[in-house]
Amino acid sequence: MAEINAIAKQFTDFYYSTFDANRPNLSSLYREGSMLTWEGSPIQGGAAIIEKLVSLPFSKVVHKVETLDAQPSSPTLPSVIVSVTGLLLVDDSTNPLQFSQTFHLIPDGGSYYVQNDIFRLNYGG
């Protein structure tokens, strides 16, 4: 589990720092078969996913990871399920939004790509 947790930490550090600094650079993480479900809307394929992420209506965003859990998703392949909860600050708001995000990472050539990505804001009770 130590290795899985290190992979998840390294991935999410890269993912959220890149999201917050330069969203188009996330394109290296997605492939043609990748899927994103963003607030309930399904989007398929790396190009469409990046188009969606780049078009989100805020100019500044900061993610703060609060919990990070990971498990191997398969007994035969070193693929990883990563579950994140955290806070988002957008533009000049000082009111953080809570989010949940699930990734499914597939190994390829010494690195990982995102096969599955599910994102939700949580508005509480």
Add this chain to the structure above:
Amino acid sequence: MAEINAIAKQFTDFYYSTFDANRPNLSSLYREGSMLTWEGSPIQGGAAIIEKLVSLPFSKVVHKVETLDAQPSSPTLPSVIVSVTGLLLVDDSTNPLQFSQTFHLIPDGGSYYVQNDIFRLNYGG
């Protein structure tokens, strides 16, 4: 996607109604290789998972699903990643707790079992 969403809905309806009514009956959903990460604690194997769930320190619990998203996790196997956010009411509290839960469902003989299960309470910002 329609079929995947129907599978996720059917699974979560069964999972949470069984959790709330009779936790030991969840044992049919887990296998020897199943993994649960409960509030950051890793637990492996169906027997240990059920022991953990049954030992949770509340006698009454009600889950209310607020968002439910699902994606196929593999291009070759009809396995499903399910991501849930929702509210929990425990015992006689009227103060709902927010939770996030991720499942990875593997098909087997016309049904599905839980390979991966990650649960977190969300305490907000």
